[in-house]
Amino acid sequence: MRILINTTNFAAHFDREVKALTQYDIDIYGLKDKQYVYDFESGSEFFEELEQDLISSGHFKTHLTLDKSATMLILNFDIQGEVGLVCDRSLEDFDESIDLKERLILKYSDHDEELGDEIELIRHETVRINVARYIFDYIALALPMKKLHPRFRSDETEDEYEEDEEGILVYQSQDQDTDSDDTESEEVDPRWEALQKLKGKQ
Template sequence: MDKLRNYDISFSGLKIGKHEFRFEINKEFFQLFDTEQEFTNPKIDVEVFLNKHTTFLEFEVKVNGTVELVCDITNENFDYPVENQIGILVKFGEEYDDSEEDVITIPANDHAFNVAHLIYENVALSIPMKKISPNISDEDLAILEKFSPKEVEEENEEQEVDPRWEALKKLKDKN
């Protein structure tokens, strides 16, 4: 966790109320995680809003920038805009627990909360499953459509059944 220390937000000395933190993240940030990214060349601005209450913390993490993706169709690189936000409630308890979707419990004696994983998650959720370049041509789409699987219409509902299947079906019906 030491390598992510730059993303600790120390809340113990802050007054009750709203606070704002800013980060600029690039490929070095993503290299801190031991996972392979589906993108390259990230240039992302991060705003972290903290609303400190007496018994809990509210975090809102907004990411805005671009990443470079590889088009699934043309295999060309293109810039993809990344814009997303997530909110999380941090409460105090006995030990760390992130089993709830929007609530994280941290030990009551903690004085800081690390937002690196929230930033990482926020960017990862912004990446589409299908990566299609906005520069793809109509010709490329036509070729893709030509070779895409098509649904076969069955003209005859009573197609001839392989006799081996019929023999297996008879065995099944006996049991």
């Protein structure tokens, strides 16, 4: 699944000769059947040129190995760095670390088609590919669903733990020792007490 970017015609925009993105062009026409290695260093202009509002800035490096054969290209991405996000709670800017590895298979065909998250078809006559779109997609998909500034994350974990606790129903067997501390009976969960009443017990 590819990320939908807020632009009216991303494909047309992406085909334009944009200086910040042309460095991600890879000429595949005439490549021999062997492995190739590419390294890219990206800054905030990468995200600016993509005209999206998910990521505001960033700096990262991409190490790409491309294995070419007569029928396909296998691309292995190793992306490390950080990207700038906006906190969903406070609207503050903060940096999110990224460290991910992804694989993409481009198979030669008579037409272009996306078959899944890892496989795409490209035409036999394709001269070059631009990997900027793939890099952005991998980064975007790796981001947390809820974007929180690091100072809020411990609070968020505690809130989630409390929510989980509220869903726990504690059961006490009648066979257990009845000589337990009387104070425990005084602090019975009201939800448990209500269930007891439904059973005709006080």
